Amino acid sequence: MGVSPVLRLGRFSYAFSGGADFVLREISLDVYPGQCHCLTGPSGCGKTTLLMAIRGLLPPGRQDGTLDIPQAAARNGTAAAGIVFQNPVTQLISPALGAEVAFGMENHCIAPEQMPARVCRALADAGLDYSVETPVAILSMGQQYRACVAGALVMEPAIILLDEPGAQLDPDGLRRLMQTIAHLKSMGKAILVCEHRPGFLADVFDHYWRFTPEGRLTAGLKAQVVAAGLSHGTAFEKPSALDGDPPPAMCESAGDDGHRNSSAPAIQALDLAIPGYGDGSRRSLLNFSLAEGRRAILCGPNGAGKTTLVNYLTGLSEPSEGSVEVMGAAPAPGRLRGAVGVLFQNPRRQLFGTTVFEEVAFAARRCRRHRSPEDISVSVRTLLELLDLGGLADRSPHRLSYGQKHLVSLAAVLAGEPRLLILDDPLAGLDDGKARKVLELLARLNEKEGTTILCTSHHPEPWDDWAHLFIRLSAGQEKSVNDAAFLPGNNAFQATAGIRKAVLPLPTGTALVMSILLCMAAFTARSVLWLAVLTGINLLLLFLRCAGPWPVLRRSVRFFVWQAVIITLLYGLRFGWQSGAVSGLCVAWQLFLAFWPGMVFTASNPTSRVTRSLARVLPHQTAFVVSACLRFLPLLLEEMNAIRQAQIYRGAGLLRQDIRRLRLWPDWVHCLLVPTLVRALSLAADIALAAEARDFGLHKQRTHWPGDAG
Amino acid sequence: MKGLSLKDALFLGFCAVLIIAARAALRLHLKIPGHSMLFTLFFILLARGCVRNHLAASFTALLSGIMALLLGMGKGGPLILIKYLLPAMAVDVAAFILADRLFQSMLLCGLTAMLAAATRFLSDAAMDLLAGMEFTVMIRHATLQTASNMVFGGIGALGVPAVLRKLRAFGAIEPY
Numbered sequence: 001m002g003v004s005p006v007l008r009l010g011r012f013s014y015a016f017s018g019g020a021d022f023v024l025r026e027i028s029l030d031v032y033p034g035q036c037h038c039l040t041g042p043s044g045c046g047k048t049t050l051l052m053a054i055r056g057l058l059p060p061g062r063q064d065g066t067l068d069i070p071q072a073a074a075r076n077g078t079a080a081a082g083i084v085f086q087n088p089v090t091q092l093i094s095p096a097l098g099a100e101v102a103f104g105m106e107n108h109c110i111a112p113e114q115m116p117a118r119v120c121r122a123l124a125d126a127g128l129d130y131s132v133e134t135p136v137a138i139l140s141m142g143q144q145y146r147a148c149v150a151g152a153l154v155m156e157p158a159i160i161l162l163d164e165p166g167a168q169l170d171p172d173g174l175r176r177l178m179q180t181i182a183h184l185k186s187m188g189k190a191i192l193v194c195e196h197r198p199g200f201l202a203d204v205f206d207h208y209w210r211f212t213p214e215g216r217l218t219a220g221l222k223a224q225v226v227a228a229g230l231s232h233g234t235a236f237e238k239p240s241a242l243d244g245d246p247p248p249a250m251c252e253s254a255g256d257d258g259h260r261n262s263s264a265p266a267i268q269a270l271d272l273a274i275p276g277y278g279d280g281s282r283r284s285l286l287n288f289s290l291a292e293g294r295r296a297i298l299c300g301p302n303g304a305g306k307t308t309l310v311n312y313l314t315g316l317s318e319p320s321e322g323s324v325e326v327m328g329a330a331p332a333p334g335r336l337r338g339a340v341g342v343l344f345q346n347p348r349r350q351l352f353g354t355t356v357f358e359e360v361a362f363a364a365r366r367c368r369r370h371r372s373p374e375d376i377s378v379s380v381r382t383l384l385e386l387l388d389l390g391g392l393a394d395r396s397p398h399r400l401s402y403g404q405k406h407l408v409s410l411a412a413v414l415a416g417e418p419r420l421l422i423l424d425d426p427l428a429g430l431d432d433g434k435a436r437k438v439l440e441l442l443a444r445l446n447e448k449e450g451t452t453i454l455c456t457s458h459h460p461e462p463w464d465d466w467a468h469l470f471i472r473l474s475a476g477q478e479k480s481v482n483d484a485a486f487l488p489g490n491n492a493f494q495a496t497a498g499i500r501k502a503v504l505p506l507p508t509g510t511a512l513v514m515s516i517l518l519c520m521a522a523f524t525a526r527s528v529l530w531l532a533v534l535t536g537i538n539l540l541l542l543f544l545r546c547a548g549p550w551p552v553l554r555r556s557v558r559f560f561v562w563q564a565v566i567i568t569l570l571y572g573l574r575f576g577w578q579s580g581a582v583s584g585l586c587v588a589w590q591l592f593l594a595f596w597p598g599m600v601f602t603a604s605n606p607t608s609r610v611t612r613s614l615a616r617v618l619p620h621q622t623a624f625v626v627s628a629c630l631r632f633l634p635l636l637l638e639e640m641n642a643i644r645q646a647q648i649y650r651g652a653g654l655l656r657q658d659i660r661r662l663r664l665w666p667d668w669v670h671c672l673l674v675p676t677l678v679r680a681l682s683l684a685a686d687i688a689l690a691a692e693a694r695d696f697g698l699h700k701q702r703t704h705w706p707g708d709a710g
Numbered sequence: 711m712k713g714l715s716l717k718d719a720l721f722l723g724f725c726a727v728l729i730i731a732a733r734a735a736l737r738l739h740l741k742i743p744g745h746s747m748l749f750t751l752f753f754i755l756l757a758r759g760c761v762r763n764h765l766a767a768s769f770t771a772l773l774s775g776i777m778a779l780l781l782g783m784g785k786g787g788p789l790i791l792i793k794y795l796l797p798a799m800a801v802d803v804a805a806f807i808l809a810d811r812l813f814q815s816m817l818l819c820g821l822t823a824m825l826a827a828a829t830r831f832l833s834d835a836a837m838d839l840l841a842g843m844e845f846t847v848m849i850r851h852a853t854l855q856t857a858s859n860m861v862f863g864g865i866g867a868l869g870v871p872a873v874l875r876k877l878r879a880f881g882a883i884e885p886y
Contacts, residue, residue, distance in 0.1 A: 354879040396881040523840040567843075567851070574847050583844070590841045594789075602780060610780050618776075621719060626776050629723035636724060637731060669873060677756070677873070678882045680728070684720035691716060 004070055006158040006190045007031040007054065007081070011065035014053055019061065023049050025215045026065065031159060036181060036191040038198045040220075041211025042431050043403030047194035048085075049215075051161045054192070055083040055693060069158065079104065082152025083161040083693045086429075087168060088144035089635070090686035091151075093628060094705075097123070097139075098132025100147060102705040104155045104694040112706040118154050125187065126150035127180045141302035142173025146180060151694060159190040166195050167429045170301035170458035174200040196431045265289045266327060266420050266452040267313060273321035274305035274473065285322070288471050292419075295446045295453040297463040300473030306456040307345055309473070310424045313454070314342050316645050327420065333648040334655050338367040341418035342649040343410060345425055349639060350646045352675045356400075356408050357393040360384060363416030366651025383411050386441055388434075398678065403430050410438065414445070416650055421445075421453045427462060439466055506545065508605050508613040514541075515601040522593035531589050538596050545604035552603040556596060564588035620702050628687055636683065640676045647671040714769065718761045725757040726773035733778075744858030747797075747830075750774070751823040752866035754798050758805050759813040759874045760883050767805065771798030793833045797826035797863070816868050823867030827859040 009029040015022045023046045031037055039047055052058050053067060069080040085091055094100040101119045110118075119132060126146045130139070136147060145165060152160055165177055181191055181204045193201060198208070208220040267290040274286055286309070290296050300306050311317045312324050315331035326336060341363075344350070353359030357380060364376045371379075384390045387407045392400060397408045406429055413421070421442070427435040443466060445451045457463060463470070506514075518538060525531050542556075543549045564585060571584025602610070615623035644654050652671040653664025691697075714722075732749035758767040775791035804822040805812050812818050831852050838848040877883045 352876075352880070354876070396879070398881040526842065570847050570851055571844070574844065574850070584847075587838075587841050587843050591837070594837075594841065598779060598790075614776070614780075621714075621716065622773070622776075625716075625719045625723040626773060626780070628720060629727045629773070630777060630780065632724075633727045633731065636727065669869060670876065673873060674876050674880070676728075677760075677877060678880065680724040681721055681760075681882055684724060685717050687720055688715070688717035697716065 003033055005030040005032050006069065007192070008068045008070070009054075009066070010068075012053070012067050013062075013064040014049065014058065015062040017059060017061045022062070022064075023215050024053065027217045028065075029209070029217065031190045031192060033158070033188045033190055034185050035207065036185055036193065036201070036205040037207045037209065038201055038205040039192065039194045039209045039211060039217070040196065040198050042213055043196075043429075043434070044401035045211040045213050046215040047211055048163050051083055051163050051192065051194060054159075054161060055081050057083070057689065057693060079108075079152075079155035079157045079695060081159045081161055082155055082157035084145070084148045084152055084163065084165075085686075085690065085693070086164040087686070088141065088148045090632075090683060091148045091690040092136045092144060093631070093687065093691060095135055095137070095631060096132065097128075097130055097134040097136055097147060099705040100136055101132075101150045101154050103151060103691075103696075106702045106704060107695040107698050108155070109699050109701060109703050112703055115703075115705055119150075122150040122154035123147075125153050125180075125183065127176060127183070140173070142169050142176055145169060145173065145177065149177075149180060153184075153189075155694070157189075159192060160184065162191065162193045162195075164194055164196065164429070166197050166200065168302070171200075172301050178204055196429075265325075266292045266294075267454060268325045269309075269312075269322065270324075271322035272309070272312065272319055272324055274308055275320075286471075286473065288469070290452060290454060290469060292452050293446070293450040294468045295442070295466065296455070296469035296471060297460070297467040298454065298456045298471045298473060299458065299460045299463070300456075301458055304458075304473040306458070306473060307424055310342070310344070310422055310456060313422055314340070314645060314649070316642065333645060334657070336420075337648055337655075338416060338651055339418055340420045340422060340649055341413040341416055342646055343413045343421075343423040343426055344642050344646050345428070349679045350409055350412070350643055350650070350675055351397045351405065351678070352670055353397060353412075355394050356384065356389060356397050357381075359397050359408055360411045360415045362652075363412055363650040367416035367418070380415055383415055387411055387437065403434055406430060407434065407438070412650065414441075417449070418649075419451060421451055421455075423453070423455045425456055425458070427457060427459075435462055439463075442466075508610055511545070511601055511605060512610075512613065515597040518597035519594050522590055522597075525590055525593065528586065531586070531593060534593050535589075538593065538600060541597075542600050542603075545600065547604070552599060556592075556599055559595070559599075560588070560592045563592055567591070615702070615704065620700075621697065624691070624696065628691075632683060632687065636676075636680060639679055640672070643675045643679070644672050647675075714761070714763050714766075718763065718766075719769070722757050722761060722766055722770045723773050725753045725760075725770050726777055729753045729770075729774045730777050744827075744855060744860075744862050747827050747859040747863040748866035750794070750866070751797065751801075751826060751863040752869060754801050754826075755813075755819060755823060755867050755870045756873060758801055759870060760877065762884075764806055765802055767798040767801040768795060771795050789833065789837055792836075793830065796829040796833055800826035800829050813874050814871055816871050819867040819870045820864045823863040824860045827863030828856055830859050831856040 007029070008031075009027050011026045011028055012024060013022045013026055014024040027050065029037070039050070041047055049058065054069070092100055093103055098116070098119050101122055102115045105115050105118065116132070123130065123132075126149045128143060128146050128150055130143075136144060139147060145168065149160070149162075166174060169177060178200055181193075181201070184191060185204065193205070195201065198205070209217050210220045211217055267288075269286050269288050272286040288296075298306055298309065308317070312319050313326055313331055315333050315336070324331065327339060329335065351359055353362060360383060361376055361380045364371070364380055368376065381390065381393065384393055387410070389404065389407055389411060392404065392408075397405060400408065410423075410426060413423075423442075426438060426442075430438065439462065442453055442455075446453055455463070455467075460470075518534065518541075522531075522534055525534060542552060546552050567588040568581050568584035571580035571587070574580060575583065614626065618626075647667070648654050650671075653661060653667040654672055658664045658667070729750050732753075733746045754767045754770055757770040760766075763769070771794040772791065775794040778790050778794070801822060804818075804825065808818060808822075812822060834852040834855050835848055838851055843851070874883070878885050
């Protein structure tokens with residue numbers, strides 16, 4: 001080949017600092033422009049480690065051989081390699097698409113006026129035909145993944161590294177990603193993909209490699225991919241097993257499994273409205289009935305509402321339309337605790353035991369109180385053996401690999417021996433061998449114990465012969481929005497959110513200075529007239545600057561009354577009610593005026609704009625931490641709620657009525673607080689990795705995307 | 711901040727976020743002065759126990775103050791920063807003096823939290839004085855608030871060693 005490689009690995013080996021052994025061993029690989037290389041191998045074999053080594057994200061450790069990217073840092077404002085990790089949700093750092101894609105350029109101090117053109121080009125190359133003002137939250141999982149690809153492409157890297165795209169994307173998302181990869185290859189970009197099930201890539205990859213469990217790379221044949229049954233491709237057009245093709249609208253396929261049982265169905269959904277991703281306008285209506293002792297699979301693409309349905313079935317949220325019954329009544333955690341086992345998406349977050357054995361035994365102890373400790377011990381060890389976890393019983397679940405944690409979480413749900421299992425994507429992130437093992441175990445539970453099972457998945461093919469009932473949920477086609485041209489500083493974001501524009505728009509910095517001055521003026525006020533003037537100014541600003549002034553005014557009045565009562569009371573006690581009440585009221589008024597400008601300021605400026613303004617005065621790491629934490633706060637609270645729900649179903653005493661039982665108080669710490677903190681730690685690690693992968697902290701200063709000027 | 715990795719800074723940010731979230735949740739249900747100190751000092755101590763940086767607690771408090779300002783929860787005013795910072799600085803000083811012993815003892819955690827909560831007297835009194843409140847009333851007002859803060863802060867801190875032990879056993883944070 002006449003051209004030189006963009007990536008050259010020569011007998012490259014790596015071991016983590018303090019690690020006894022190499023995790024990557026003597027890897028040799030040349031990647032040329034326009035090539036796509038596919039790496040596969042079992043969980044924990046070192047695929048992600050290799051990608052991180054190439055991107056320079058690994059901590060210092062023992063290293064042998066060479067790792068060379070010849071075009072690295074050839075030009076300013078570009079990155080040698082762009083990397084996209086498995087889960088797009090924790091990689092999307094900014095609320096709007098344009099700012100998100102521009103994040104890497106901000107870190108490279110690219111001039112703001114150059115950003116829009118590069119962002120639009122990267123979005124087009126990633127196959128995202130969306131306005132730069134589009135909130136990332138309304139994108140489907142597949143679109144969010146491609147937004148991450150655009151965020152990598154904008155830095156014009158010579159090579160793009162993709163880590164397990166198949167784990168999160170549905171068949172349609174994978175097909176679109178494959179088209180994107182083909183387009184990037186035609187542009188001369190090199191691509192390196194790590195994937196458990198690389199079948200969907202068969203048409204685009206040029207070289208296929210397999211990792212051995214010891215961390216060595218061996219060449220594989222393209223034909224092996226299909227021959228090994230790893231392909232997703234044939235399953236793209238999987239029809240509903242029940243009623244043929246669904247109507248073209250976004251309604252569902254539904255029905256029952258034909259198995260009639262004299263008892264009430266385990267699950268029954270009637271005209272249940274399932275909102276899809278985005279603004280909620282796309283929805284499916286679902287009707288199905290699952291008899292006791294049967295197993296069902298609910299299939300649908302990302303954003304079709306599978307997790308929403310699981311939330312309805314577990315009582316985590318209530319449907320806006322239609323009804324759902326679980327075991328004969330509306331689902332409520334208090335009623336179903338112990339009888340229903342629930343595995344939420346990303347089940348690893350529910351782990352809190354100090355050993356794998358303790359983790360799995362928890363549900364058995366709580367839900368099967370009549371059994372002796374010896375009996376529980378035997379059944380837990382048997383379950384662990386069935387899932388190949390027997391040798392890990394005394395290890396901390398936190399220190400296990402991704403796939404092993406997933407299996408421990410599943411075992412922890414099964415150990416309670418529930419009559420009904422609701423499992424949200426139980427095969428996500430598992431390699432083929434482990435996925436097969438889980439399917440066999442579930443089938444055995446269903447046949448021998450009569451456990452009713454409902455699973456969700458976005459890949460229908462592993463479930464072909466497994467399910468008695470196949471329910472398909474459709475989300476319709478991805479919408480294409482191309483109606484808002486890029487206008488720096490426009491308010492399209494607020495308009496879509498239905499926020500009324502303020503009468504007097506002011507730059508955030510000016511508003512902040514005004515707020516501080518008004519606050520200081522309140523402390524110097526010594527007469528009623530002066531206090532009245534300040535009140536008038538604040539009131540005027542409230543109505544001119546706030547888009548919705550009445551709720552802010554109500555909140556302000558409530559605060560004033562509360563403050564005034566306490567202070568007037570204290571003054572009354574000290575000086576008598578006649579003179580004390582008036583003085584106390586004046587002081588309370590003054591204190592209130594010191595607080596009020598801040599309330600008006602925060603109500604009149606969107607948080608994203610304030611954090612952007614703060615970035616101009618605070619150290620950029622502090623400003624980034626503030627904006628990232630505020631952005632991920634809803635996610636963390638949502639996860640906390642899901643953790644609580646999952647633990648309740650495992651028998652933890654986290655219901656409101658459990659507060660009366662003192663012996664269950666430790667559950668709030670061990671089953672809720674500790675997993676939430678562990679989740680916060682791992683979320684912090686994921687966000688930091690995503691930011692550093694886009695060169696956050698490269699320079700002391702950053703520039704800023706011009707589309708959200710404050 | 712010097713010597714603080716982005717990952718640790720983000721974790722401290724999440725602790726700050728949890729302080730704010732707990733404050734928001736409690737404000738809806740309770741009307742007891744000082745009750746928010748329960749979670750404020752719990753998370754500030756926890757943050758310092760998880761991240762080995764001499765200013766970890768102060769950084770968490772600074773972030774809490776900024777977020778409270780941004781979310782309009784601090785009843786306005788930049789003084790909210792001082793209200794958060796003073797107790798956190800006391801925690802950082804105590805952690806510097808007592809080192810790891812602080813986070814292994816319920817008693818030390820409780821005492822540190824009460825001391826930290828007592829620093830709120832200064833910010834409360836300063837604010838009342840600036841507003842021109844009569845001296846004796848100011849003393850009573852600040853004392854009442856501080857006493858309540860100390861009780862709640864002390865109670866909140868008692869759970870810190872157990873949670874840290876659990877997180878260490880779990881392998882989520884480094885051992886001593």
